[in-house]
Amino acid sequence: MDKKLSHINKEGNAEMVDVSGKETTERMAVATGKVLFPPEIFQQLSASNFLSKKGSITQTAVIAGIQAVKKTSDLIPLCHPLRLSKIDINISSAENRLEIECTVKCNERTGVEMEALTGVSVAALTIYDMVKALSRDIEISEIRLRKKTGGKSDYEN
Template sequence: MNIDSQEMNNQKNNQSVLSHLDGNGDITMVDVSSKTATTREATATGQVRFPSEIYEQIKAADGMTKKGSITQTAHIAGIMAAKRTHDLIPLCHPLPLDKIGLTFAYDDAISSITVTGIVKVTHRTGVEMEALTAVSVACLTIYDMTKALSHDIIIDNVRLINKTGGKSDYKHA
């Protein structure tokens, strides 16, 4: 066996453990029909970091811009995004979400707004992608609402914090 064939076999073997690839490495939507519906919840977070003078300007205005409230607009956008995750991420299942919650916290130490999203469903598949999508779109909306003040805004640290339900739970260390 030459190196190229060996590497291809290794890649095939590694790909077979990814949920959206079948044993041949072909893309597939996960079949959840045999799974039991359980209550599943996921929490994600992300940050929007600003230059300190811009952050102070946003805080002094209580998050209001000419476009309206930064966090209220981002809240609605995050909820809408979570509900449409299956339209954005090709292999996600459409889910009847039971809860979508977003919170926004100003962090003076690093001139940022932290967005946290919690999504809950009773179904046969989890809601990690919905929580991550809600947070990502909320962060993007904050960027959109404040880009007139500066383009030196950084969206950072979007990640899953925890998930419960299904075959395994997860908690970020």
Template structure:
């Protein structure tokens, strides 16, 4: 059975000691979906994805990058990291906004939480900017899509689903 990495020998919460780990290139991709009611998706398209609060997707991209960089301030046992690259991409997939956040660096610990945080905050920003149009907007399926680097090796959600 796998063990929890954030519990010490006395069953107390602890930050993982990465002091003896090797620096490797680490990368993670996470995605979130924002489901719009059809009439809201159509209105957003007609408005060029702008609302009275401003450009929805551009604002969400900035918020996602800012959040990824500050993950250690939000998640108690995340290490502060000097992220080397963070990209947030948003596109419409039917009536859904599909958000993908990719984070990478060279370090002793991974960036899954940073990618998940970036995608999540971008989704929350979209909700905030569009909630005047409908409170039926849903944030769905935030998940890790891919990661590489580190002791646990690569992960690809598409490969995991096939098993």
């Protein structure tokens, strides 16, 4: 296998890798994740229109997620600070869970996978925070990269 860990330099120390030789291109990433609720809690939330446009829970989570995307390089030590051209977070409901999808775009020398994953994570934590008074059996799960374009190779899953 010829892939190497990107953030470990030859002395074994962490470093923020040099991207100055990489090309500036339009890059995009999509990440997703889930917040799982006990059925009775999910029912109570749904009944109160959890997901409707009125819904403070999802709207607060969307805004928190967007703001967190912009903090990615402050949260993840070896991420590059980037200008971002678009951030979009959608939250939808499925059986006993909320599903979060975060799309980020930039025109930079490195990609925005970590930005998209951070947006999903903080949106999920915000949902948890707003619902935790109802139950302690909530779980944040399956945070994954779904799509990535504009770098050396594209990816979709």
